Structure formats: C-alpha cells, structure tokens
Amino acid sequence: MLRPGTFLQDRYEILEQIGSGGMSDVYKALCHKLNRPVAIKVLKEEFSSDSGFVSKFKMEAQAAARLSHPNIVNIYDVVDEGNLHYIVMELIEGITLKNYINKKGCLDVKEAIGVAISVAQGIEAAHEQGIIHRDIKPQNIIIARDGKVKVADFGIARAASSQTLSATAVGSVHYISPEQARGGYSDVRSDVYSLGITMYEMVAGRVPFQGDNTVTVALAHLEDPITPPSYYNENIPVGLENIILKCTEKKPEYRYGSMHEVISDLRKALVNPDGDFVQYNSQVDDSQTVIIGKPELEQIRSGRKIQADPIAGRNGNRNQEQRPERRPDKNAGGQQGSSKARKQDTEDDINPKIERLLTAAGVVVAILIVIVLVIVFSKVGGLFRSGSPKETEPTAEISTEETLSDKKVKMTSVVGLATDIAEQKLKDNGGLYMKVSDYVFDDTVDKGDIVSQDPAEGTVIDKYSAVYVVVSKGPEHATIDLTKLDLEKMDGVAAKTALEGNGLTVNVEQKNSETVASGYVISYSPDKAKEGETVTLVLSSGPALANPTTVPNIVGQTQEIAVEMLADAGLVQGTVTEAASETVPRGSVISQSLTENSQVEAGTAVDFVLSSGTAQQSKYKYLASIEKSYPLQNIIGPGSGSTQLTLKIQLRQSVNGRDEIRELMGPVTMAGDQSLPVSFKNIEGVYGISGGTVEIVNVETGDIINSYYVTFIPVPQS
Template identity: 75%
Template sequence: MILRPGTFLQDRYEILEQIGSGGMSYVYKALCHKLNRLVAIKLLKEEFSLDSGFVSKFKMEAQAVARLSHPNIVNIYDVVDEGSLHYIVMELIEGITLKNYISKKGFLDTKEAIGISVQVAQGIAAAHEQGIIHRDIKPQNIIIARDGKVKVTDFGIARAVSSQTLSATAVGSVHYISPEQARGGYSDVRSDVYSLGISMYEMVAGRVPFQGDNTVTIALAHLETPITPPSYYNEDIPVGIENIILKATEKKPEFRYGSMQEVISDLRHALVDPNGDFVQHNPQIDDSQTVIIGKPELEQIRSGRKVQSDAPSAAHGVRDKDQRKDRQPDRGGNSKQTAARTRKDDSGEDINPKIEKLLTAAGVVVAVIIVIVLVVVFAKVGGLFRFGSSKTQETTVEASTGETLGEKSVKMPDVLGLTTEIAEQKLKENGGLYMKISDYIFSETVEEGDIVSQDPSAEAVVDKYSAVYVVVSKGPEHVKINLTKLGLEKMEATSAKSILEEKKIVVKIEQKSNESIQSGYVISYSPTEAKEGDTVTIVSSSGPALTNPVTVPNLAGQTKELAAEMLADVGLIEGTVTEKISDTVSRGMVITQSAVAGTQVESGTAVNIVVSSGTAQQARYKYLASIDKSYSLQNIIGPGSGSTQLTLKIQLRQSVNGKDDIRELMAPVTMNGDQLLPVTFKNIEGAYGVTSGSVEIVNVETGDIINSYSITFVPVPQS
C-alpha cells in the first residue's frame, strides 16, 4: 500500500510526501503533530507485511536498533503495528546520500573521504558495541546532512549477533556484500568492515571494484576475483588510505580489521601521515592444528561409517572454516596461494567433523612426503648436495622463474616513448599492472606527454597488479619561436633588439651599409627560429656608404642635457625627444636611442632619444622650483677684479635616497671679476618627491663652491 499525502497514522503522523523507496519499504516525510517536528516513516511493503515471520523479525530487529543512540546513527523514535501497516518512525535528515554525493563529484578528496569514513565507522562501532551488525553498509545508506554530519541509516536487515547469523541468507546489496554473506556463511562485525571498505573504495576511486552484467557475476567476483587497487583508477590516492581499504576488503575475514575501532585508528593515522606504511597486515598462514590419525579413525575412513557428533553445532563450525579456506590474492597479486585447495560438497550436511579433520591430516601427511621426495630429486639434479656447475644452477633458477611468471608475476613491458594513455593500457594488459606518474620533467628528445623513464625497468620480473612509476615529458623547457612572425625586418634595430631580449634571447647587432634601407633599420637576422638563451644576430643598416663617418656615443642612463652635449661633441644632432614611463630607469634619464651605440653614421645625423618620465605615479607630477638672484664676482676677487677672469658653472644639488644628486644648470662660462653672475632659473625640475635642494656656483678650475642658495620644490601636475 502506498500512502497519499494528508494520510494520518495513529492520528499523529501526517504524511507529507514520499521521499524514497527500497527493496523492502517505502519512505515518507511526515509531520508529528504531537511534538510538532518532521520525521521520516519507513513503511514495510505489502508483500513483506503478509509474511508473519518476516514481520516478527523486522519488529525485533527494529526495536533492537531503536536502543542505539549515537550522533552518527539515524535515531529511531518508534516501531508501530497499525492493522496491516508495519512501520518505523525515525529522525528525518535533510541532506544528500553519499551515493549521490559521489556521483556529483566523481570521486572525493582523500581527506574528505577519511572524514566521512571515520564518522560512518564510529556509528557502526556503536551498533557493534550493542551486539548489532548492520549487514548492508553502502553509500545509499549513508546520509550527509546539511551541517556536514554523517549518519548511518537503514538497519532494515541488521541482525543481533546470535547463532542465527551463522546460516543467514545473504541480503545486502551485491556490490558491497562481503564474501561470507555472498556464500551464505557466518556474518560478524568483519562483514561490516568489508562493506565499509568497498564504500571507501568507491569514495576515492569513483567506482566500485567489481562490476558485472548480473548479481551472480558480481557476487562471484567478491568470492574469487582479486581486488584491483583503487589507485589504478585514481593515482592521487595516498599509500596509507589505499592500504586501509585493501586490508578492510580482504577475502578472508581473519585477514581484515578485527573491529571498527581498529579501522578508525588507522584512518586517523592516515590524516597525519597519508603516505605512511603503518597498516599492519595479519600474517596470512594456515593455522590449522595437526591431527594424528589413529587406527580406529582409519577403520572408520575405510568403512565409510559416520562418527556421531557430541555437539550438533560442531559441523557448522568446521564447514564455515573450510568455506573460508580459499584465500584471496593480495592487492599486488603476490599472495602466497596454497598448492592445493580443499573442495567439499556444500550439500554434505551429514559428514562428521572428525572424519573431515582426519582426511585433512592425511592429505597433509601425503603432501609433506611428496614435497620431501621432490626436494631430494631436484636437489640432486641441481647439484644442491655437491658443488655443481653454475650453469646447472642457473637453469634451475630460470625454470623456477618461469613457473613464478605463470602464477603471480609478469615481465615488465617497455613503455618508454609511449603516450601515457597507450602506456597505461599496455601495462593493464600485462598482468593488471597500473601506472603511477612520479614526476614530470623537461626533455629535448621526448615529446610532451610521452614516457621518459619507468621503474621497474623493462624485462624486470614484477608482481601482477603492482604499480609502475613513470616520468612523463613536459617537452622542451624552452620552445623555439618562429622569428619570421615578429616582423623584425620593418623595425629599427634597437626595437627589434628589445623585443628579442624580452623573450630572453641574446642579441648581437652588426652594421652594414645599404643604399635602400634607412640607417638604423634591420636588414636581416639569423637564425629564423630561436628559444630562450639562444643568440640571434641582427644586421642593421648604416645607410649609404659614409663619406664622413662618426661613432655614435652611448647615451643610455645619461640626462637629456648631457646626451645633447655628447651628440654635439662628435658632430651629431639631437633629434626627436620623447618621454616614456619606466619603473627601472630614473626620471629624466635616456632609455634608448635611435642610432646604436658604437656604430658609425654620417656626421650631422640626427639621433632620436627616449627619456624616462619615471614611474606611472611620477609621470603625474613634476617637482618644480625657481630662483632669481645675481652674484657679484668682486665678493671673491676684491679691488682690481676687472683684470681677473674666472671659469664658473651653476649646478643643482639634492639628496635623493641618502645620496647627493648633482645636475648641471649652467655650463661652464669664463667671466671677468667685475661682472655680475645672473643666477636666474625658472621651472627647475628636481627629483620626484624631493622638496628641497640648493643651487651652487662652482669654480670649475678649483672645484670650490663659491656660493649656495637654498630652494624649495613643489609638486605641479603634468600637463
């Protein structure tokens, strides 16, 4: 029966909407009018309600779970029979199931997965302490609330620990079911450990380990197929969490964690040491006791008579132990498999356990005798008891290796030079090997994305399902640039040089006369392709053949005034002066020049210069000052000064960043001692941000400062 919205149960719970359904029940959102709170109601489906035995167990188990109270378990408020309706009233959690959360994200970050797993394990551990096994742990039964709290729900097939658990039919979801549940065997707390391990696998790998066309195929995989390490699907999974998952999902319960508390302890360790080797694997050995076969027992075996059992439950215990006899290969495929496996007919309910022990012991004795004989034979053939040739010993080793390869090992394939996709597929096809990328490096010889090196190396004998660490090429560290796309031929040589140097290419400029290309412009360059650190030679035009050549001075770093004087000194003319913002060249200093320093040009050629206007902030303001004074030279010469001459200059001195900055305001001039020296300057531009300075009259011949005037600079916006 499906309940409609508006239906009241017990005149208390108003059904609001259906929010889910499962194999055995429907789940509704309801309002409890008595306590004025929202609740969830799980209603047993009609086909199960008609089975009185099932209903009785359902109620008994629900009531047992109702005793649980833990922050990570959904609380059960009531278990109700109302006519033909049987339902549970429980806490309503607003959130998302872990299954849907994984589907949305693909897979979870390791720390997030550990945090969720710890909360789930804490809830299940609380149930185990009350003697309750969940038996259906899966992401669909784990809810992440809006506040981040994780809660375990749906104890619908949970069972109190009792003798009934021994032969209980496997009911849990097949993708997460433990091997012992799949075979209908004994289930205990370690069955929940296995299901939690599969759920953790799905969290970090984004998929369950076993998939198939039907439930039978998947159940058989839980029983027989070695589990593929989750890092095969997500290489970022740390070793620590992977080892926890692999231990939790061992085929045999005795090799798993013995309790949820052990799982929680290792999960917390993985948070602080994710790549640590701290997971303690149980020794996987057969600890069966040796049984001595006596004469009466041998007679019973020969006659086929049955021995009466003193305890009816003993047969069940032996059968369970034999059912767990086959051990799963470990995660690397190199577990020590037994040479022969004991198989028995599950239908043989009347076989006496003593006879089974006797048969087992007899088989052990025979096996030991055969092994001893084989050891002696091979020892004699291989020269174990005498000093034989090394060649014979090598043959024996090779034969042994051949057997090992067939059972649990493979030869490492060569994946060097392959793309990561092809290499990964090739490794997978060779013994289920899985690839992990340990590093990315630059390579001049291996293309980007291809394998540079592998560990273990090709042809090495390795365990099946083991990891192969590879180094992948990032391609050349510096990619070659096609210089033809930069249009260098149409540029001035200095501009072309700047562009290449910005790409960290070394530039060498050579001069060559050319009748058709303007002086200072690029004629040619080589090579046409280059990468960072390479050298490119630019051939710059010096114009037509020179009749009166002069050498261009280096103006970079000089003031505009001094640059003009340097050009005039060699017979060149100052051309166009432009300003450019610069964070590296001080304000007022030359950044670049049109004619390359050190080259020869025709006398009288105009040289353009670019002067720094300072930083972007400095370009907004100028610091200006002015002075209008005059100085009588008689003050220093005295009477009869008219016949005396002095060579003087005027300069500006400022303190910039703790250092004297001197700039010439008037070039040296020779004057008579009876003249007045005008000290008149308008709009003297000082250093940016410096508000004081002094104008000095200097005797050029002696270097003495004759007189000094203090001036103040004020910021003036640039026009």
C-alpha cells in the same frame, strides 16, 4: 502512496515524499505533538500482506531502535496502523554520501578519512550491541548540513548469533562481501569489507568491480583481485590505501577484526598519511599437510588413546571382563600362546605416530642419499667429458633445482611488468602472492608497472610467500612537447600565458628581426620541458631602429605623470581608455600598449588604460563647483595694464597623506588689468575625498597667487 496532508495516528502530518526503496517509501512529516519534522518509512502496499516482509520490516526497527549514537539515525517510534506498517525516524536534512561523491568526483583524502571514521564509529556502536548492518554503502550514509555523518537504513541488519551460518546473500552487490555473495556466514568483518569498498569509492570516484549484471559483479567480489585505488587517483597516500586493501581482503580472517582496529589505523593515516603502520594478518600456513585417518579423528573427538588394533583390543577387554583369570598353560601350546600374547602387547604399545615419523625419516634419508649419489656421479662423469667449463653449468643448475623441496621455489623477476601480469606470474610460480609496499614516481617505468621487488630474483623462498613490490606512478612531472603548442604563431603575451599554464617558468629575451613582427615569437628553447623547468622565449623587437628609444614603465602613474615620462623618452600619448579596477587607484594607469624596456622608434604613440576606480566607485563620482573672479591688479598694482601674466588653475587634494594635483585650466597669458574667471560647474575629484583647493598659479614663478576651498559631494553616475 500517502498524499501530502494525510495524518497518521492524528499526530504525524505527511508533507512530501522524499525517497523510495525496494521495500518502503520514505516521507517527510511533521509531528504535531512535539512540533518537530520527522522522517516516516512506510512499508509498500504490495508487501504489507506478506508476513515475511512485515517481520523483516519490524526486525529493522527493533534492531535500530536499540542503538543510540551520534553517527546513527535515531528511531522514534514503530507503528502498526491497520494495513500500514511504518517507522518514525529522525529527519536528516542533507545529502547522501553517494550523491556527494557523484557531485565531487572523488573526495579529498582528509575529508574521506573523516567521513570513514564517523561511519566506522556508528557501525562499531551497532556491533557492540550484536548488530551487523550488512548493507553499508554510500546510499545509506547521510551527510547533514552541519557536517555530521550518520548511518541509516538497517533494512537488512540482523543480530549476530551463532545460528547465522547460512544467511541469505543480501546487500547491494557493488559493496557486498564475498561471504555474503556466496550465502555464507556474515559477521562484523562483512561490514568491514563493505566499509572498505565505500572508502575505495570515496577516494577513487568509482567502485572496484563493475559489470553488466549483478551476477558478474558478485563473482568479481569472489574471484577477481582488487585494483589498488591509487591506479585511479595517484594522490591517495600509501597509509590509506593499505587500510582499504586490508578491509577488502577476500577472506574475512585477513581483514580487520573489528571496527575499533579500522578507526585506530584511520586516525594514524590522518597524522602520518604515508606511514607503514598497517599490520597484515598472516596468509600463509607453512605447517606440513597431515592426512588424519578415521582412528585419529576418533581419538581427537573422544580424547582417548586408540590401540594399534582396536578390534582385538576391544575383544580382549571384553573377554577379560567376562572370564576369571586363568593360570598360564605349561604345555608348548600355552607357551606359544603366551609368546604371541606378549608379542601382541608389544605391538600394541608402539605409538602409531612415532612409527609414521620413523618411516618418513627413512624416506627422507633415502632421498638425500640418492641426491648425493646423483651429484657425485655427475661430477665424476664430468672428469671423463671433454669441453670447456661452460658445458658443465647446465648440469649444476639442474642439480640445484633438484635439491629444492616441495615447499621451496626460486624467486622469479616481475620488474617492469604490469601489476596484473606480475600478480599472475607470481601466482603461477609456487603460489606466491603480491603485496604493494609503496608507490613511487619513476621517469623510466610506466605508470602501474613494477619498479622493484623483495625478495630479489633468484632468491630461494617458501612457496605461498608474500612478495613486496614497489609500483610506478609514472613520471612526477610529465614531459611537455612544446612543438605542439604552436608558439611561433603567438605574440609574447599569449606564448607566455600558454607556457605558464603548463607549469613552466618563462624567461623572455628580445631580438631584432626583419621577418617576424614586433612582439611575436622568433624562437624558444628547449623543445621539451617538465613542469617547473624554465623555457626561454625570444621575442621580435622588429627591424633595427634608426632612432631607437626605450619604453618607460608608466603603470601606476597618473595620466599627467605618464605623459611627461613618455615625452622624456621621445614618445607621445596614444589612445587613452578607462576601465574599473579593484587594485589600481582611480586616475592611475592600469596597463600600456608597449612593453616596458622594449626598443621602439622615437615618436611612437603609446596607448594606455586608466583606472576608473572600483565597481563601487564607478557608480558614483565626487563633484564640486566654483563661481569666482580674481582681479589681477590686486597683485600687480598701478600700471597693471602694461603687464602680462601667464597663469593656470589647478585642483589640489590630499589622498592618503600625499597631495594629488590635477590641472583644471591650461596656461593662459592675460593683461594685468584683467580679471581671471575661476568658474567651473563640475569639478571631479578623487573618489571618497570630500574637500580640495582650487589654486591660481603663476606659471613663470610657480607661486600660488590665490586659492579657494571647495567641497565635493557624491553624485550617481549617469
């Protein structure tokens, strides 16, 4: 292990260890020559003396160093320094895709497709250079801080060649392809499989195969059918799911043939998420099974004709080459020999394939004759049997079944079955295999069960054919049992919040009740509802009132106006509190204790909350002061001592083009020969308004007797 401060080649200063793998440790370092941060992968000490490990380690560098692509981590240098073997690479500041998935649970569909396209582009660049990564997994994919996606760690990558026929099964077991698991041939389609598993984890939040040990997981890749990712995340569109399922086919020939094809379909999925654009490779070979014997095999290999009796043919040719041509003998023996020779030549000229076809045709004709005779005799036998027509139906059905060839099967029904049970049932019924064509919401079929099938039940189809099914995603909106919410124990506000939290629309009605406290739930309907439906709440307005009045809506009004509105309705001001608000202007009502339009007894007190302004406004207040005295005789003249006036003092400020008036001193009655003191040390004005007018008002006439302009300054709240 290298310590911080260690220099390699008098150039790279080790800063810290940032990772560790099975074969190597990774450090963050500073290249003093180019003054840039780098990542250095150092082969572990226990492997540095093993030539095999060292060779494999160098092979990683040689493979990756040939690649230059925005989605592949760059290799800067490869160094052997004594017992140290290390690679200097581009340092990517970011997070691995594995950690990103663990952090988010599962990725958004568009985000997952974007990451998959970037990864596929990097792998495609490697494939074009003849390099198979062989270890594609989220741990080897890095998302940089600027959002770029890069493929790293070609630790088990190797150049694809025709000699790679029995490669060792390597790669992380949860993402390994079936051919890698069994130690078979690996090509670009192995990377396609691993990318498919990675995409599966991105959108489902988990890998498809899990187990207690690596052997169990590896066997699952070889044998177990893959559960569609939409089983774990119903928001996955059909287009993306079909791409993932095609990438993760067990047999390589059924997968995408190249990363270019994967990228093309991923781009289609971005534009048309639910489109049916994925083209599946044919998985059924309907050609007749033919047993190839040794002569035919020799013929295929050599490309020459083989006689019916190869030994005789070879002997004849050899004798003909060694002896001169003889004239035919005229005696009987000669004629007999000549006849036999001609017969042998004729037999040699018969094509063995034609002979087999004629034999097979004869067998087929014989079978058809037998079937016709069985049907005829069964019908004739029915003429002599008594009973209703219903008794003859089983015989007809048996005859129909007998006419099915070895290559045909009658379609069974899988509607209503779970997908795994349906898949096994189809497999048992003539080797049929299941393909999911769509996922739909269904109120009657449970999630994960089959809604419909194509072909329909009873249809005669080829064995080993594909059966397309539509799978239920369950009800689009789950039914909510409202009886479990205990709404009767809630007041109107709590009940409405609970219902709206479940995606329901609430309609509130009022009703008098002698038993249920005012504002609490009397009843509701219906008892069960789905998201988006309306629920009616009946709230108690208390006992019937002797002198009822309607509560006005005072929200948004100033305190003065709110008090006037309550008085007009026969109500009185209750407790007034203040609270900060980002939306309600300072001095206006935020909320009230009694619901608007509700019926209450006249004289009831209504509490309300006034806005103290925004949080910023709560830190400061705008204050002004005035010290004046106004002689009333100025307006009354002589004889003012015998005259009385009722006056008040108010503050007027212009706010957003509208006058706001606040009373500073209530109405007082004074003699005309007195002076009215206009003295206020701390007049609080509207936040942010720097000026205003203090006015003396004649209450009886409403006339403004005199006014004084005052300036407001911001002062921190104590």
